[in-house]
Amino acid sequence: MTGATRAEYCVVACAEAWRGDGEVLASPMGLIPSLGARLARLTFAPELLLTDGEALLVRPDGTPEGWLPYRQHLDLVTGGRRHVMMGASQLDRFGNQNISCIGDRERPRRQLLGVRGAPVNTLNNPTSYWIPRHSRRVFVERVDVVCGVGYDRAAGARYHRIPRVVSDLGVFDFATPDRSMRLASLHPGVTLGQVREATGFELTVPDEVPASRAPTAEELRLIRQVLDPAGARVREVAA
Amino acid sequence: MRDKTTTAEQVATGLRSGMTLGIGGWGSRRKPMALVRAVLRSGITDLTVVSYGGPDVGMLAAAGRIRRLVTPFVTLDSIPLEPHYRAARERGALTLAEMDEAMFLWGLRAAAHRLPFLPVRAGLGSDVMRINPDLRTVTSPYEDGETFVAMPALRLDAALVHVNRADRSGNGQYLGPDPYFDDLFCAAADTAYVSCERIVDTAELTGQAPPQTLLIKRHTVTGVVEAPHGAHFTSCAPDYGRDESFQRTYATTPWPEFAARFLAGDDQAYRSAVGEGT
Numbered sequence: 169m170t171g172a173t174r175a176e177y178c179v180v181a182c183a184e185a186w187r188g189d190g191e192v193l194a195s196p197m198g199l200i201p202s203l204g205a206r207l208a209r210l211t212f213a214p215e216l217l218l219t220d221g222e223a224l225l226v227r228p229d230g231t232p233e234g235w236l237p238y239r240q241h242l243d244l245v246t247g248g249r250r251h252v253m254m255g256a257s258q259l260d261r262f263g264n265q266n267i268s269c270i271g272d273r274e275r276p277r278r279q280l281l282g283v284r285g286a287p288v289n290t291l292n293n294p295t296s297y298w299i300p301r302h303s304r305r306v307f308v309e310r311v312d313v314v315c316g317v318g319y320d321r322a323a324g325a326r327y328h329r330i331p332r333v334v335s336d337l338g339v340f341d342f343a344t345p346d347r348s349m350r351l352a353s354l355h356p357g358v359t360l361g362q363v364r365e366a367t368g369f370e371l372t373v374p375d376e377v378p379a380s381r382a383p384t385a386e387e388l389r390l391i392r393q394v395l396d397p398a399g400a401r402v403r404e405v406a407a
Numbered sequence: 408m409r410d411k412t413t414t415a416e417q418v419a420t421g422l423r424s425g426m427t428l429g430i431g432g433w434g435s436r437r438k439p440m441a442l443v444r445a446v447l448r449s450g451i452t453d454l455t456v457v458s459y460g461g462p463d464v465g466m467l468a469a470a471g472r473i474r475r476l477v478t479p480f481v482t483l484d485s486i487p488l489e490p491h492y493r494a495a496r497e498r499g500a501l502t503l504a505e506m507d508e509a510m511f512l513w514g515l516r517a518a519a520h521r522l523p524f525l526p527v528r529a530g531l532g533s534d535v536m537r538i539n540p541d542l543r544t545v546t547s548p549y550e551d552g553e554t555f556v557a558m559p560a561l562r563l564d565a566a567l568v569h570v571n572r573a574d575r576s577g578n579g580q581y582l583g584p585d586p587y588f589d590d591l592f593c594a595a596a597d598t599a600y601v602s603c604e605r606i607v608d609t610a611e612l613t614g615q616a617p618p619q620t621l622l623i624k625r626h627t628v629t630g631v632v633e634a635p636h637g638a639h640f641t642s643c644a645p646d647y648g649r650d651e652s653f654q655r656t657y658a659t660t661p662w663p664e665f666a667a668r669f670l671a672g673d674d675q676a677y678r679s680a681v682g683e684g685t
Contacts, residue, residue, distance in 0.1 A: 239586070242509045276497055281481075282478060282479055282482075283505050284479055284507075285507060287535050290533075291528050314533050315533060321533075
């Protein structure tokens with residue numbers, strides 16, 4: 169171990185989402201997933217495609233290598249050669265995700281973004297999630313509006329897959345018989361009790377919970393010197 | 408060639424309450440804000456608005472002009488949640504027919520192709536089906552037998568879009584990195600109004616820029632409005648970026664105060680108020 173911060177563990181845990189994906193578009197939403205996607209591209213997943221967040225496909229140094237306006241991006245989603253990591257205002261134990269609104273739909277207590285592309289994403293390409301602050305407000309028994317589709321509502325959806333959920337406390341997946349959420353690894357310094365306390369539903373926990381993978385020295389160099397020299401990552405995940 | 412040049416005021420005069428109005432751009436990007444302000448100055452209300460929503464939706468919702476909104480999101484991009492839209496929703500001021508981004512695009516495509524629907528692999532399993540109980544599914548007649556959402560055509564009475572350049576007959580050109588969906592909005596509408604930064608001679612459209620920038624075809628356009636800075640305060644690359652400082656003012660000022668300060672007069676008054684206010 170090399171004195172990596174929690175935020176740096178999170179970057180690596182997000183990067184790992186794209187391991188083995190091959191030549192597909194990595195669509196990260198949020199700073200830590202963006203750092204993760206670019207870290208993966210620079211290390212173990214060199215075939216990944218990345219965008220500039222607008223209409224260009226770019227190499228890690230920013231050189232444009234392709235054009236991807238929103239209309240083509242939506243076509244690419246349905247073609248399936250993409251792995252998106254979205255945020256979630258709420259996420260339940262089967263991976264249903266809400267970014268639309270909280271409370272009554274006719275007159276919400278809190279209007280959020282809207283369903284955006286969550287329905288098309290979850291039915292067409294692998295969709296992972298990033299939760300910067302793991303709490304019972306996010307990890308709920310039942311989401312108020314199903315935007316991203318979870319495993320219990322995905323019967324017959326042939327391309328539906330939620331590879332992982334990364335939070336500031338650990339990594340989660342759905343590798344259980346009923347496809348409910350499972351703790352896959354804990355970030356260092358995080359206890360099982362802490363995760364249970366911050367999760368509003370029954371989580372499957374293996375007998376031996378692995379530790380999240382530590383960043384390598386080269387990964388730390390890339391994060392600190394190349395990808396985020398200004399240290400913006402601590403604003404998303406405090407040390 | 409017919410000269411289709413008109414003014415924002417005349418465009419608004421041609422619209423009627425109760426219409427289904429499509430608005431181009433995306434979020435806080437290349438929105439036809441000068442045309443939206445003309446709609447605000449007119450008495451038009453009870454609108455069904457179809458938009459990848461930004462401050463266009465925020466302003467019309469705050470002013471109580473929207474009865475029904477068809478959208479996948481409303482955002483100011485650099486400010487994720489649109490505060491005036493949000494307030495309107497939280498007081499139950501409009502009906503929201505929420506669609507996925509791709510369903511919305513397929514709906515515009517269906518309308519542009521004069522199809523009643525297009526099958527789309529999005530929506531099933533999500534609450535989009537609960538929110539829009541009129542949505543139906545369609546099953547593939549081939550051996551895969553897969554079930555899809557039959558996304559109905561989003562046919563529009565009128566479309567408002569803003570581009571960088573246009574000629575007098577309605578050929579519209581975008582010069583930034585993304586066309587968004589403005590051509591589809593025009594093709595999906597019975598009448599379509601294009602505002603632009605500058606009206607130029609037809610020959611000038613391809614004088615500097617490649618023909619692929621010619622996004623909008625004149626046969627889909629009813630009227631052309633020259634509106635310099637007509638997307639303000641949204642972005643209109645490469646002519647100008649988003650006016651982030653003014654957008655912050657918009658987002659943090661209570662609506663009645665904002666409307667009184669910036670929208671009470673004509674567009675000349677808006678421009679000078681913006682000049683003073685930023």
